[in-house]
Amino acid sequence: MVMDNKTFGLYFARFRPRILIDVxxxxxTTTVLGFKISMPIMIAPTAMQKxxxxxxxxxxxxxxxxAGTIMTLSSWATSSVEEVASTGPGIRFFQLYVYKDRNVVAQLVRRAERAGFKAIALTVDTPRLGxxxxxxxxxxxxxxxxxLKNFEGLNLGKMNKADDSGLASYVASQIDRTLSWKDVKWLQTIxxxxxxxxxxLTAEDTRxxxxxGAAGIIVSNxxxxxxxxxxxxxxxxxxVVKAAQGRVPVFLDGGVRRxxxxxxxxxxGASGVFIGRPVVFALAAEGEAGVRKVLQMLRDEFELTMALSGCTSLKEITRRHIITEADMHRPVSRL
Structure with a gap:
């Protein structure tokens, strides 16, 4: 199976903290697509939160x-774009699955835009469900x-029971397997x-x-x-960061637990991260208070890590602050 994202913290990197810096x-604070947020930790799209x-x-x-950060609403939310907008102000992105019926897609994108959503996160790794x-x-x-409230009234809001997975059957019947790069261009026209x-996940697809015309890349599995x-x-x-060469921001989605x-x-090189499971677990435990708490916990941990690494702003966090497994296998130059 795929390496469990929970191994993130153990598997990959060690810190190289700098000392005697006024912290x-x-x-x-940072800016994402022109929108200022309180921290580079945002909420990933997770379906069916009710x-x-x-x-x-x-x-x-x-x-x-x-928390002053961005929420990404799933296409498969159990609250509609209009309902989420009605909760009050906030910077929100909309995650999009492309359906076979492009009229449905166009209608949904326009609804999100009217509801004040600020960007589309186009999911491109699901022509079929794993x-x-x-x-x-x-x-x-x-x-x-x-x-699925965004599709209520379109006869697409319910899932039929199946002998295996009702979600897999829904995806097979509705999601467009022909999705290609030309559709990224098409979305820009609507x-x-x-x-x-x-x-x-690769340099080739980043380029x-x-x-x-992508405005940014979200590294996600x-x-x-x-x-x-x-x-x-x-x-x-x-x-992915190396392939992007600074032309667009690169974000990481998945595996962030601390x-x-x-x-x-x-x-x-990421410009920010999106968290999914921690939000859903916190939501299940304590509702809104739980989500507030998990965002505060991550904020506090991130701030402490910056301080103990000698970084007072995000621009001071550099590649020299960590050593990766790959670095460990490279020959060390002798002084």
Missing amino acids: SRIDM MAHPEGEYATARASSA RREADIKNRFTLPSFLT TTMPILVKGV LAIQN HGARQLDYVPATITALEE GTDAFKALAL
């Missing part, structure tokens, strides 16, 4: 706004009291929102994304649930 003031807590995406939206054995075993489907390409033997996101990150993980990603 009495730490600035964690399965975790009755307030679902409402709670997550309020918590992310209170073999999720737990879903098959449990015959997973959306509970009857919930719907929206003014910048498009982030989510699901990139193609930039050539086709879909929570390690799509294809076995792909690298952990932190392992793929530096290859503030130290976020620091490693920034040291390897």
Whole structure:
């Protein structure tokens, strides 16, 4: 199976902290696609959040706004773009799956734009759903009291029960397997929102994304649930960053469990990280208060890591602050 993203903190890097630096003031603010946020830790799209807590995406939206960071709403949310917008101000991105019926896609993108969403995170690694054995075993489907609210009224808001996974059957029937780079161009003709390409793991696809007008790259392996033997996101990150050559920002999605993980990603060139499972777990435990708490915990850990590494602002976090497994295998020059 794919290397579990939970090995992120153990597997990859060691710190090279700098000392005797005045760290009495730490600035964690940053700008993402022109929007200022309080820290480079944002919320990834996770589907069907009302399965975790009755307030679902409402709670997550309020918590992310209170934390001064970005929430990404899933296409498969159990709250609609309009409902999430109604929770109040906040910077929000919209994650998009491309359906076979492009009229549905165009309508949804325009609704997100009208609702004040600021960018599209186009998921590109799911022309077919990976073999999720737990879903098959449990015959997973959306509970009857919930719907995919963005598709309510389009006869696409419910999942039928299946002999294996209801989600897999839904994806097979609705998601467009012909999706290609030309569709990134097509999306640019129907929206003014910048498009982030989510699901990139290689230098080759990074260059193609930039050539086709992507405003940014999200390094993601879909929570390690799509294809076995792909690298952990932190392992793929530096290859993507080098290929981007600073032309667009690169973000990391997946595997972040501590503030130290976020620091490693920034040291390897990421402009920020997106967290998924920690938010859902916190939502299930304590609703909005839980999501607020997990964001505060990650913020505090990240700030402490910066201070103990001798960094007072994000621009001071560099590749020289970490040593990776690959570095350990390189010959050391003799003085």
